[in-house]
Amino acid sequence: MTVISYAVEIEDLTYTFPGKKEAALKDVTMQIPWNTRTLVIGSNGAGKSTLLKLLSGKHLCLNGKIQVNGLDPFSPLSMHLPNNDEADGDVQVSTYLGTEWCHMNIINRDIGVLELLESIGLKHFQKRGDLLCDILEIDLEWRMHQLSDGQKRRVQLVMGLLKPWRVLLLDEVTVDLDVIARSRLLDFLKMETETRKCSVVYATHIFDGLAQWPDNIYHIKDGRLLDKLDYKKDVEFTISNEKYTNGDVTFNKGSHISISKVNSLHPLALAWLKRDNNINE
Numbered sequence: 001m002t003v004i005s006y007a008v009e010i011e012d013l014t015y016t017f018p019g020k021k022e023a024a025l026k027d028v029t030m031q032i033p034w035n036t037r038t039l040v041i042g043s044n045g046a047g048k049s050t051l052l053k054l055l056s057g058k059h060l061c062l063n064g065k066i067q068v069n070g071l072d073p074f075s076p077l078s079m080h081l082p083n084n085d086e087a088d089g090d091v092q093v094s095t096y097l098g099t100e101w102c103h104m105n106i107i108n109r110d111i112g113v114l115e116l117l118e119s120i121g122l123k124h125f126q127k128r129g130d131l132l133c134d135i136l137e138i139d140l141e142w143r144m145h146q147l148s149d150g151q152k153r154r155v156q157l158v159m160g161l162l163k164p165w166r167v168l169l170l171d172e173v174t175v176d177l178d179v180i181a182r183s184r185l186l187d188f189l190k191m192e193t194e195t196r197k198c199s200v201v202y203a204t205h206i207f208d209g210l211a212q213w214p215d216n217i218y219h220i221k222d223g224r225l226l227d228k229l230d231y232k233k234d235v236e237f238t239i240s241n242e243k244y245t246n247g248d249v250t251f252n253k254g255s256h257i258s259i260s261k262v263n264s265l266h267p268l269a270l271a272w273l274k275r276d277n278n279i280n281e
């Protein structure tokens with residue numbers, strides 16, 4: 001059996017959209033190990049979505065090498081992994097959940113949540129489906145057209161995460177979630193990467209609740225990778241003192257970074273909403 005060393009391997013990737021002069025990604029090289037969570041950080045237009053879409057096979061890479069689970073994401077082979085030695089059963093190579101996916105038509109139709117989930121294989125992944133519905137507090141009797149945006153997004157996330165994947169490519173799809181749902185989703189993804197062979201790559205602009213989450217952070221600007229941090233080794237949170245105000249960042253020698261403790265409202269919002277929802281955990 002071939003051993004696939006990395007969840008994702010990219011070498012010298014340059015990608016230019018048809019009709020564009022400037023490349024959206026330039027000389028990108030990265031290796032993402034198994035059982036890790038990677039954050040991709042960068043401003044609007046930096047190239048995060050392009051990177052995730054290339055990894056999911058939505059765009060064809062012509063310059064450079066991309067492998068996801070040891071396969072070219074554009075190859076038909078990478079659509080589905082056979083159920084052979086896998087302890088976790090039916091697994092797909094990658095799942096991409098991004099902006100276009102958020103706008104799927106079905107979520108606004110007059111259809112029951114149970115019917116919708118059964119139509120995409122709930123019975124086949126019943127245990128996983130039950131866990132996801134529990135985590136995201138889905139009522140199977142809900143009807144899609146009567147739900148709030150956040151409730152619709154939660155159902156969508158159950159749909160998107162129902163089938164296990166080797167690599168999850170998450171392109172900020174948590175904006176509509178309340179802090180409890182987002183925190184539980186992040187915990188679920190952490191648990192997944194700790195308990196089976198998989199990795200998560202997450203591009204986001206929302207940093208609340210992420211202090212204990214990533215293993216690696218990639219910083220991307222104008223299509224180039226500027227920084228790569230081994231989060232546990234390179235980043236520390238320090239107590240504020242007179243010299244630093246909350247949230248100050250100090251770039252030390254090498255790639256070591258100190259961040260003075262941040263006064264985030266996230267824990268308070270989480271506590272309030274837990275109280276609102278009678279959750280004692």
Ligand SMILES: Nc1ncnc2c1ncn2[C@@H]1O[C@H](COP(=O)(O)OP(=O)(O)OP(=O)(O)O)[C@@H](O)[C@H]1O
Nearest residue numbers: 017018020024042043044045046047048049050051
């Ligand atoms: N379909 C497309 N056709 C042509 N150019 C595109 C296309 N999609 C993105 N681009 C360009 O590629 C560059 C990178 O865009 P990308 O969507 O990857 O950025 P991003 O980092 O995900 O930004 P955001 O934080 O706003 O989502 C931008 O300059 C953008 O204008």
